[in-house]
Every structure is written in structure tokens, then in C-alpha cells.
Amino acid sequence: MVEWLVAKLSYSVWFRKVFATLPRLVVEADPLVQRWIILQAETAVYGKCGLAAYEAGESSALRRLARRSLAQHLCQRALIGSVAINGLRRVVFGLALPVLLLLFVLSSLRSRKIPTLNSRPDLVVFFWSERLYKFVEEATFQGQTYVLHRDKRAYFGNQEIRFLMRAIAACRRMLWYPELLCNLARWLGYYGYVTTHYHPKTAVVHFFEGTVSSSLMTAYLHEKGLQHIDVQHGEIMFVATSAFCQFDEVRLWGEHFRRIVVSSHGPGGNVKVLGTRYHRDLFRRVRNQHRPRPQRLLIIDPFLYEDQRVYGSVMEKVLGRLDAEWEVRVRRHPAELRRTLGWMQQLKSDPELVKRGIRMEEEPPTFPIEEALSKSRVVLGVASAALIEAWIVGCKVIHIAGGPCRSALMDRYQNSANVFYCDQNSDTQLLDKFLAEPAVLDESERAFVNYLTTIDEDVA
Numbered sequence: 001m002v003e004w005l006v007a008k009l010s011y012s013v014w015f016r017k018v019f020a021t022l023p024r025l026v027v028e029a030d031p032l033v034q035r036w037i038i039l040q041a042e043t044a045v046y047g048k049c050g051l052a053a054y055e056a057g058e059s060s061a062l063r064r065l066a067r068r069s070l071a072q073h074l075c076q077r078a079l080i081g082s083v084a085i086n087g088l089r090r091v092v093f094g095l096a097l098p099v100l101l102l103l104f105v106l107s108s109l110r111s112r113k114i115p116t117l118n119s120r121p122d123l124v125v126f127f128w129s130e131r132l133y134k135f136v137e138e139a140t141f142q143g144q145t146y147v148l149h150r151d152k153r154a155y156f157g158n159q160e161i162r163f164l165m166r167a168i169a170a171c172r173r174m175l176w177y178p179e180l181l182c183n184l185a186r187w188l189g190y191y192g193y194v195t196t197h198y199h200p201k202t203a204v205v206h207f208f209e210g211t212v213s214s215s216l217m218t219a220y221l222h223e224k225g226l227q228h229i230d231v232q233h234g235e236i237m238f239v240a241t242s243a244f245c246q247f248d249e250v251r252l253w254g255e256h257f258r259r260i261v262v263s264s265h266g267p268g269g270n271v272k273v274l275g276t277r278y279h280r281d282l283f284r285r286v287r288n289q290h291r292p293r294p295q296r297l298l299i300i301d302p303f304l305y306e307d308q309r310v311y312g313s314v315m316e317k318v319l320g321r322l323d324a325e326w327e328v329r330v331r332r333h334p335a336e337l338r339r340t341l342g343w344m345q346q347l348k349s350d351p352e353l354v355k356r357g358i359r360m361e362e363e364p365p366t367f368p369i370e371e372a373l374s375k376s377r378v379v380l381g382v383a384s385a386a387l388i389e390a391w392i393v394g395c396k397v398i399h400i401a402g403g404p405c406r407s408a409l410m411d412r413y414q415n416s417a418n419v420f421y422c423d424q425n426s427d428t429q430l431l432d433k434f435l436a437e438p439a440v441l442d443e444s445e446r447a448f449v450n451y452l453t454t455i456d457e458d459v460a
Contacts, residue, residue, distance in 0.1 A: 154189025
């Protein structure tokens, strides 16, 4: 019951709908705007001297990491961009906070015991989504034993309560932001359960650098003699959402992601570029399948993007360049639970597309994404790791307006001839040429997937 109440009070479905929709600034991911937000948050928390000067003179690791969580929270508040919403957040979470603190006390008084494993793993990996499996492998953790933690049980003991009190004392300004404190309470419960149940020897691995209390979780783990590791789980854009977060290690897919992380996170830990066996397998085994590729367009559902007016009109522009010979399939996001996709139904009934004989069908979720990509000539979407994977396997990729800006995308893909950024101003003749020509398969993508590696299974 305690775990259920904590989850509902601090991160319920209702809260996500009201407070956690992607704001316009995140959707556009304009690097100049993001840098301005990061600078404003840094000034608000650290003054004119800045983060580097403050941390150089601060001996307390808890104070350093508490301020990082506060700075990250201020960035996320700025991205919401609405004074009214921020005020409502403060009221709602302010009412929830005393209840959460009471739950802490009651949980501690119960002195609840939780079962522990007989064998202690080296690492515990938070693993709440099945789609993350392909990014977890023994080689990722250099032969260390690990356990995939799948549930959301919480545990609040005396150590967690004391840590919460000391964190507030280390940065009293957090009292003005009950949303941050509720987030901290939630994750203390999750990390308390993980460390008490599994007793890992070396580290806890997390996939969510956008969590505002990640830096404080690093401090919490340090007090238990453990490290905190962040592993890239999807597309990374230059956004202030994850600025200032501090891990001991950040493990990334490719070298170009290092630039994004370092420039937006600040000194976020020891950044390692390891790549994944999954991406290397895509490059090696799927890239040359089904050549030449059939006239098949795969649309990746823009799950996180709510401004249908932007991406819907650009999708219509792309589809309007096709004829009835093209097969069009839609791949929904694994977390999308709606029965129907509104934008898809709208396009299916568009008179001009119907006249051209364009038929759209939704692809069954059981159809492997690797097979779907290998049988597609062109893959279209706003922003998704599936678009990166499509590029790796030799598809032509169309990024439509409504997501990352053109300059950020083309830099990511090394100005590849197989990537096209499409908005309402895009030249239709260039778009026609892009759709008609086959993909240019050179070897430059090898560096993107870290093809040359010291991992034995790739050398074999």
C-alpha cells in the first residue's frame, strides 16, 4: 500500500497528463534556447561565479549534488514555459509532500523486512521497458554479473529518511519546490528497495537521465559505497531536460552523442562511448538484406509529439509525392496504448491521398522492427531511435518538421545523403529525387555504430 500511494502521489497518470507533456521548447530542441535556459538555471542556483567555481570550492558532495538536482529542476520548469502551470504544480505537489513524509515515518516505524538475494550481483539495472533489452548485454558491463530490476516496489528505512532530511538541509531552497522533493521521495523508495533487496557490489544502472533527482541518487548510492551509471536508452537531443545531472559514468552509443551530453550536462561523469552489439548487428547483418529495397514507406509514430498541425501537414506533403505503387505502413510506439492513431485516421481519409491510391495500414507490433526496416526503402518520423536504426541498416530517412532542428539532425547524421529534413518549405523536386533514388551505402556509418571495438564477439 505504501509503494502504491507514493507512486500515485508523486507520479500518477493524472500528473503526467497535466504536467509532463512535452513542451514546445523541448519538441523544437533549439540549441540556442536550450543553452539560454541552462545558463539562467546556472545563474539562479550558483550565482555569477557559476557551477565550476562553486564545485571547486565546495567540499560536501551532498551539497554539490543537491544543487545539481535543483538546477536540473529549474531547467525543466523553464521548459514548461507557463507561470500558471508551474504555480499549479507547486500547490498540488505541496499538498502531496506532507502525506509522502508521513508515509516515510510510518514505513520506518513498521521496520519492515524485505527478502534479500542469496547471491549479490555486481550491478542492478533498472529495466522497466522491454524495448531496452537490446541495449543490455554482458559486454556492456565488461563481464560483471547483473540483475535486471523490473518492478517498482519501494522501501523506506531509517537511512532513506535521514538522507532526505540531510538533502534538504544541504540545499534548503528545495523546500520551495515540492515537485522536486516528491520526485526525490519517489526515487529514494525505488533505490532503497533495490539496494536493500539485491545488495549490489559495485553499482546501480539507470536509463533515465531526465529524472531530476538523479544527482541526489548518486549521492545516496555513494553513501552505500556504490556507483551510479547512466546508459543511453534512446535518442539524445540537446535539451535542458537533463542538464546538470551527475552520474559516475555515462555510457553512450556513439562519439557524436558525447558532444551532446558534455555540452548540456556539464561535467556529468566519466563519459564512455561503447556502442551496442545490437547496432553493430544491424549494420553487419541487416544492412544488405532485401536489395534492392521495395517501394515501401515505414512511418514511425510520433508518439511524444502532440502538435499534429505541424507534423501532420508535412506527412501529407510527403505522402502526396507517392503513387499507388508504394506500400505505406505505420509503426506505433511500444508505449502507445490508444486504440486508434488520430493523425493516421485523418490522413487515411484525406481526399487527395485517396485519389492517388495511397493506402496506409498499421503494422502489427509483433512484427520485428529489424524485419520492418530491412524491407523498407524509406522511413519517416519526427524523432525516434528507430530512425537512427533505419539509417544504420541503409534506409533513406526523412525527418519531418516538429522535432529536432535541421542543423542538429544533419550534424548527427554527418550530413548523410540518405537523410532528408522535410518541412513545408522543402523543395518538392528534391523530395521526389530523394524518394526515387536508392540509398548510398558507404562505410562512413561504421564509426557511428563503433564497428571497430575491443569486444571479442565482434572481432570473431
